[in-house]
Amino acid sequence: MNTQFITIFRALSFILLALALCSLIFIAAGFSAFELFESIINGAFLRNGAMKHALRWAAPLFITSIGVIISFRAGYFNIGAQGQFYIGAIFAAFTAEWLNGSPAFIVVPACFMAGALGGALWALWPGLLRLKSGADEVITTLMGNFLASLILIYVTGGPLKDPSGSGQQASSRPLDAAYRIGNSYELSPTIIMIAISLGLIMWVLANRTAFGVVSGLAGRNATMVEWQGAKLMSVGLASFLISGGLAGIAGTVELMGPNGRLAAGFLPAHGFTAILIALVANLSIAGAAVAALFFGGLASAALYLPVMSGLPASAIEIINAAIALFITAKSKFLDMFFSLGSIKWKK
Amino acid sequence: MIKSDENIFECKNITVSFGAVHALQDVSVAFERGKIHAVVGQNGAGKTTFARVVAGLIRPSAGEMTVNNKTMPGGDVKQARKAGVELVHQSFALPPSFTVAEAMQFGAGSGKIYSRKSLKRFWQKHLDKLEVKVKSSERIKNLPVETQQAVEIARALISDAKFLILDEPTAVLSPETTQKLFVRVRQLKQSGVTVILVLHKLKEVLDIADTVTVLRGGKLVQSPLNCEGIDREKLSAMIIGENANQNLASSNKGSLRPETQQDAVLDVQSLSTIKDVEGAALDDVSLTIAAGEIVGVAGIEGNGQRTLVRAIADMVNLKSGEIHLNGQNMTQMSHLERRSKGLRIIPFERNVEGLSSSSSLWENWSIRKYLQKPTFSFIKPKQDRAACDSGLKKWDVRYTNVDQLAGSLSGGNAQKVILSREMDADAKLIIAAQPTRGLDIGATDFVWHSLRQARDNGSGILFISSDLDEIFDISDRIIVFLSGQLVGEFTPPFDIKEIGAAMIGADL
Numbered sequence: 001m002n003t004q005f006i007t008i009f010r011a012l013s014f015i016l017l018a019l020a021l022c023s024l025i026f027i028a029a030g031f032s033a034f035e036l037f038e039s040i041i042n043g044a045f046l047r048n049g050a051m052k053h054a055l056r057w058a059a060p061l062f063i064t065s066i067g068v069i070i071s072f073r074a075g076y077f078n079i080g081a082q083g084q085f086y087i088g089a090i091f092a093a094f095t096a097e098w099l100n101g102s103p104a105f106i107v108v109p110a111c112f113m114a115g116a117l118g119g120a121l122w123a124l125w126p127g128l129l130r131l132k133s134g135a136d137e138v139i140t141t142l143m144g145n146f147l148a149s150l151i152l153i154y155v156t157g158g159p160l161k162d163p164s165g166s167g168q169q170a171s172s173r174p175l176d177a178a179y180r181i182g183n184s185y186e187l188s189p190t191i192i193m194i195a196i197s198l199g200l201i202m203w204v205l206a207n208r209t210a211f212g213v214v215s216g217l218a219g220r221n222a223t224m225v226e227w228q229g230a231k232l233m234s235v236g237l238a239s240f241l242i243s244g245g246l247a248g249i250a251g252t253v254e255l256m257g258p259n260g261r262l263a264a265g266f267l268p269a270h271g272f273t274a275i276l277i278a279l280v281a282n283l284s285i286a287g288a289a290v291a292a293l294f295f296g297g298l299a300s301a302a303l304y305l306p307v308m309s310g311l312p313a314s315a316i317e318i319i320n321a322a323i324a325l326f327i328t329a330k331s332k333f334l335d336m337f338f339s340l341g342s343i344k345w346k347k
Numbered sequence: 348m349i350k351s352d353e354n355i356f357e358c359k360n361i362t363v364s365f366g367a368v369h370a371l372q373d374v375s376v377a378f379e380r381g382k383i384h385a386v387v388g389q390n391g392a393g394k395t396t397f398a399r400v401v402a403g404l405i406r407p408s409a410g411e412m413t414v415n416n417k418t419m420p421g422g423d424v425k426q427a428r429k430a431g432v433e434l435v436h437q438s439f440a441l442p443p444s445f446t447v448a449e450a451m452q453f454g455a456g457s458g459k460i461y462s463r464k465s466l467k468r469f470w471q472k473h474l475d476k477l478e479v480k481v482k483s484s485e486r487i488k489n490l491p492v493e494t495q496q497a498v499e500i501a502r503a504l505i506s507d508a509k510f511l512i513l514d515e516p517t518a519v520l521s522p523e524t525t526q527k528l529f530v531r532v533r534q535l536k537q538s539g540v541t542v543i544l545v546l547h548k549l550k551e552v553l554d555i556a557d558t559v560t561v562l563r564g565g566k567l568v569q570s571p572l573n574c575e576g577i578d579r580e581k582l583s584a585m586i587i588g589e590n591a592n593q594n595l596a597s598s599n600k601g602s603l604r605p606e607t608q609q610d611a612v613l614d615v616q617s618l619s620t621i622k623d624v625e626g627a628a629l630d631d632v633s634l635t636i637a638a639g640e641i642v643g644v645a646g647i648e649g650n651g652q653r654t655l656v657r658a659i660a661d662m663v664n665l666k667s668g669e670i671h672l673n674g675q676n677m678t679q680m681s682h683l684e685r686r687s688k689g690l691r692i693i694p695f696e697r698n699v700e701g702l703s704s705s706s707s708l709w710e711n712w713s714i715r716k717y718l719q720k721p722t723f724s725f726i727k728p729k730q731d732r733a734a735c736d737s738g739l740k741k742w743d744v745r746y747t748n749v750d751q752l753a754g755s756l757s758g759g760n761a762q763k764v765i766l767s768r769e770m771d772a773d774a775k776l777i778i779a780a781q782p783t784r785g786l787d788i789g790a791t792d793f794v795w796h797s798l799r800q801a802r803d804n805g806s807g808i809l810f811i812s813s814d815l816d817e818i819f820d821i822s823d824r825i826i827v828f829l830s831g832q833l834v835g836e837f838t839p840p841f842d843i844k845e846i847g848a849a850m851i852g853a854d855l
Contacts, residue, residue, distance in 0.1 A: 210717040210724050213710050221703035226662070227694045228714050229682035234722060 007282045011291070011327075014280070018322035025318055031311065039311055040319075043304030044297030052187040053303075056258060058296025059195040060250040064274035065281070065288045066202045067246030071123075073206065073283050074239035075219030080126060080141025081247045082271025083148030084119040088248020089255045090155050091118025093172055093262045096179055096255075097160060104178045111179070112252050119248020120241045122148060127240030131233050137240075145271065153264045160262060171263035175256060182257030191257050198246065203285040205242075215239055247271065269320075273299070276320065279327045295320070355380040355541050356401075356432075356510055361410035363396055363565075370396040371407070374567045376560055378510075383536050384543045384571060385556035387586055389647075389815075389847070393565040394545045398514045401543070402434030403427030414510070431509035435499050435516065443488035447474070450487050451502045477501050478534070493524035497531065504540070511535065512543045517551055529555045547647055549579050549586075549853045561585045579853045587847035611635040611674070612689075612776045612807035613659070618668030620658055620831075627651040627831035629658060632668070634826055634833060636776065636807040641798065643822030644811040646850055651831035652811045653695060656778055659809075660692055661685060673775055687719055689775025693765055693782045695811075697758065701765045704754030708746060709735040711753045712768050742767035743793075759790030766794065770801050777801055780811045795821055815843065 023033035044054060064081050071078040092115035099107045126140035153170065160172035182188025206212040215235050218225040222232055250270070255262060273295050280294075281287030302316035356378045363371040371393045378384050388394050399405045401412070406422020413419060414430040441450045448470040452461070461469075471483040479497045487495060496516060503511055513532075517525045532542050532555060546552050552559055558571035559582065568585050613636040622628035629651050636642045644652050657663040659670060661682040669678045672688050680688075694700035702711050709728075712735040717726060735749045744763045746756060753761060762782065770777060779798060783791040798821065802808055812818050818825060819841050827835040827849040835849035847853075 204725075205723075208725055208728065209722075210720045210726055211722050213726065214714060214717055214722070217703045217706050217710055217714055220705045221699070223699050224701065224703045224711075225714065227660070227692065227700040228718055229660070229686050230714075230718050231681070231683075238722065 007284070007287070011280050011282065011287070014326040015294075015323055018319065018326045021322045021325075022315075022319050025322075026315065031315075035309075036311055036315055039305055039309040040298070040301045040315065043301035043308065047304070047308075050297070050300065050304075053300035054293055054297035055187055055192065056182075056296070057299035058292040059191045060253045060257075061270065061274050061277060061296055061299075062195050062289060062292035063198055063250040063253065064247045064271060065277035065292055066199060066285055067119075067243040067250075068275050068278040069281070069283050069285060069288060070202065070206065070215075070246070071239045071243035072278060073212075073219050074215035074236060075222060076127070076130065076236060076239055076243075077138050078123060078126070078141050078240060078243050079138055079275060080123065080144040080148075080244070080271070081274050082268070083141070083145040084122040084244040084247035085251040085254075085267075085271050086148040086152045087122040087251070088115040088119035088245075089251030089262060090152060091115055091248065092252040092255050093155070093160055093175075096175055097173075100176065107179050108181065108256065111256060112249060115248040115252030115255075116245040117248065119251065120245040122248070123240040123244025124237075127237050130240075131236050149265065149268075152262065156262050156264045162261070169263055169265075172261050174261045180256060180260055181253070183260070184258040188257055191253055194249075194253060198249065199285060199289060202242075202246070206285055211235065211238065247274075250274075269317075273320065276324050276327065280323065355415060357413045358401070359411045359413075361397075361400060361407045361412070363393075363400060363405060364408045369565050371400065371562075372565045374410070374562070374565075376567065376570050378541060378543065378571065379558070380541055381536065381539055382541060382557040383532060383555055384541070385552045385559045385574075386543060386545045386562065387547060387549075387552055387559060387582070388562035388568075389547075389586060389850075392562040392586075394547075394562055395514055396565075397562065398434060398512045398543070398545050401427070401512055402432055404434070428506055431507065432512070433503035433506065433508040433510070434512045434514065435496070435503050436514055441487045441495055441499060443486070445487055446484050447481055447487065447490075447498055448483040451483075451498065451505065473505060474498075474501055477504065478531075493527060496528070500531065504535075508540060510541050510543070512545070514545045515547065516544060517546065517548065525551065547851060549582055549851050552582065553577075553579065563587075579848075583848045583851060583853040584844065586851065587844055610637045612638050612672065613809070614671040614674075615659070616669045616671070618658060618670065619666040620654055621664040621666050623663060625657065625663075626653045628666075629654050629668075630831040632831075632833045634836075636809060638775075638805050638807050639802055640823045641802050641808040641810050641821055643818035643825045644809065644828060645815060645818050645825055645846055646828035648813050650828045652780070652828055654831065655828070656692065656695070656780055656809075656811065659685075659690070659776075659778060683718055686715070689773055691769040691771075691774040691777045693762075693769050693777070693779045695780040697761055697765065697785075698754070702753040702761055705752055707750045708739065708753055708756075708764060709749040712738060712749075712764060715768055738767050739764060742797075759786050759793070762786060762790065762794065766797055770797060770806075772804075774801065774806050776807050776809070778809045778811070781813065782810075783812070783814070783817065791817075815846070819843070 019037070023037070026033040026036050044050060064085060068078065068081055092111040095111045095114035096107060099110055122144055126137045126144060129135035129140055130137040156172055157170035162171050162173045181190040214225065214230060218230065218232060218235055226232060254267060259266060277288055277291040277295055280291040298316050298319060302313040305311045305313050305315065358374060358376045361371055361374045362369065374397065386394050386397060396405060400407050400421065403422060403424040403426060411418060412421060414432070419430045420426050442453065445453065448466045451470050452466055467483050474481060474483060479501050481490065481494050481498060490498070500511070500513070516528055532544070535542055544556065553574060556574050559569070559574055559577070560571050561568040563586065615632060615634050618629050618632045620629040626649055632655065634642070644655070646652055654663055658665065661680070665678070669676060671677065672685060672690060675688065677685050677688065698704050709732045713731045732749050739746065739749070742763045744760050744767065746760065753764065756764065777798070782794050786794065798808055798810065810818065810821060823839070825837045825841060825846060826833055827846060829850065829852050834852070835846065837846055
């Protein structure tokens with residue numbers, strides 16, 4: 001329990017440090033840091049209905065982030081969640097188009113399966129390249145993100161193009177209302193249920209299956225696992241596929257829920273925020289639920305800020321960037337501080 | 348007697364201690380100018396330490412070195428270089444992505460500004476002069492190992508070295524390329540360079556060296572002795588200690604199989620492997636291990652012991668041959684299937700191959716069981732933690748709780764975790780690879796005791812160690828590996844001279 005407490009304390013400290021850095025930037029830019037933070041907290045969590053909006057953004061982020069956690073735990077830095085998210089949404093959109101007219105109880109599950117398949121496929125090739133020939137998955141999955149963005153532009157401007165569109169942003173035809181599992185103005189219980197059940201399944205996978213323990217060991221010391229006779233191929237590939245599949249499901253959720261259609265370049269930071277959530281949560285599934293709520297709140301605050309208080313939404317991006325900076329920097333000083341702290345606590 | 352003015356390099360009473368261990372003790376040698384000197388000895392005799400002291404990489408705790416009667420301060424590479432002493436390391440340190448010219452410039456270490464073209468031209472001239480046939484624009488990683496070595500030697504010779512030390516230069520070379528190296532070394536001798544070769548194969552010593560210096564257990568056994576009039580028997584006696592037996596018999600060679608074939612837990616038949624980066628390939632190795640038998644593997648490290656273990660564990664590609672476990676052909680079986688049939692491995696590197704240091708004890712302990720299940724099957728962590736707890740307690744592992752990281756245990760305790768994981772009731776064949784390396788006497792004793800107990804319970808044990816005393820102590824039978832071949836098989840009473848001779852190829 002002690003170590004968990006330290007983990008939480010650590011994540012909070014990183015966030016506080018990041019916010020301290022942000023307030024300096026805000027002040028330098030001529031804003032009142034206090035006013036900004038007040039508006040952000042207000043917009044994210046306190047104002048009427050804020051929690052609903054936070055949840056709306058948190059649910060898909062959570063789904064993608066638990067996928068990221070599965071691959072990171074196995075030692076594979078799949079940073080292609082964004083691309084897998086797009087390809088998942090594209091597969092789902094094609095499926096909806098193809099099955100258009102069929103009853104919803106067929107179309108909706110089919111779209112989810114297609115979305116998971118699309119995301120998994122977009123993680124499959126970097127996974128194979130990594131495991132067969134050792135190609136660095138950081139590079140390949142990153143490239144995969146750009147490719148997926150371009151494919152999305154092509155699809156929304158080509159095969160799935162909405163002819164009645166304004167021309168400002170290429171997008172697909174809106175989904176038939178019968179197939180929507182949520183909308184942009186109220187919270188969808190279906191989406192929350194999907195997120196919770198996927199979270200539970202992944203928690204069981206990580207903590208209560210042989211796969212969870214073996215992939216965790218392989219992530220920290222692959223040589224040892226090989227000397228125990230494991231073939232890293234199957235464990236590694238499974239991590240890639242699960243990771244991509246979850247991002248694909250998140251893409252499907254966005255398509256069939258709040259968005260209702262595919263638009264070129266929609267939610268361009270989704271996958272990266274999910275990685276941030278995974279890191280802030282220290283690769284714990286339960287931690288990711290909390291972290292997703294926090295970042296979901298920030299995302300909804302980004303919409304609220306300019307409208308309600310006339311403050312720039314980019315403040316949220318600065319906060320995200322600062323947290324990323326601190327969480328990835330692994331400050332030596334902080335680690336020293338925490339190791340000292342843990343010794344004290346033990347006594 | 349050697350007259351002192353002829354000596355180019357003299358070491359007086361060199362002692363090197365690491366804590367309480369003396370790597371070198373009171374070694375005095377004088378190397379004559381313009382000759383090829385060999386330094387030989389068993390593993391741990393202090394050869395490499397000696398080479399590193401001479402090159403200024405290690406400061407001796409006592410003693411003095413002089414070059415041409417001028418004192419050279421110890422532990423100072425720059426001073427050693429200035430005095431014309433250069434070392435070519437056992438495993439060379441050329442950056443693989445550099446071109447030959449860049450790597451040589453990097454090693455030469457002068458801070459001058461240069462153009463790529465001038466660099467290329469400069470080093471090409473140098474290489475040509477030394478008849479190293481390589482383009483200076485070639486990348487290191489694309490060169491065969493013997494050419495890399497030649498480049499390294501050429502680099503060492505740029506600063507006008509008078510005195511070149513090669514640390515086990517033949518360890519990475521095939522027999523033909525070894526001959527090429529020797530040709531080069533003779534050329535160097537002709538041009539007036541004094542060469543010191545650290546070697547461990549007698550044949551090579553007698554082939555190339557003018558004098559030989561023998562180290563044993565960090566002490567000097569024989570200061571430069573003229574190689575003329577010396578034979579293998581004499582030399583191997585000096586290396587191993589005591590007086591050599593008159594007939595260094597090869598009569599024990601060949602396969603000595605247990606009487607009843609069906610009793611064999613391991614039966615390896617003419618196994619050959621495809622060479623890879625991790626060590627010597629096996630060449631037509633046949634061996635059997637009976638139930639209730641400890642077979643010790645002796646041999647200088649890197650002569651195929653590791654490959655043998657990897658072959659039995661399905662971690663290396665076979666060229667030919669068969670592996671049987673308990674009378675069942677398992678040549679085509681995966682490592683996991685072999686484990687399910689009773690194969691257990693205590694790997695060479697405890698903290699790399701044996702345990703994941705940054706994972707908890709119970710995960711490290713449970714992985715063997717988990718891998719025998721389907722990948723996505725459920726586990727009961729609570730039960731497995733308890734099982735781990737009682738398992739580790741039985742083996743007297745000292746720890747606070749099973750969620751503790753494996754890296755927080757001492758070497759002996761970490762090894763006990765591995766033992767308790769690998770030496771269960773179903774273990775039929777236990778491979779113990781360097782199981783006592785780095786352990787103190789108490790922990791070592793514990794490992795021996797456990798292995799003996801497993802043997803008495805009917806397991807067959809393959810025991811690999813670089814410590815001959817230990818092998819003699821524990822083995823029921825000893826096999827000797829040299830260059831990937833099984834070159835000798837011995838039954839008690841063991842004769843250290845015979846086995847030692849087989850290890851260094853003296854009876855070939």
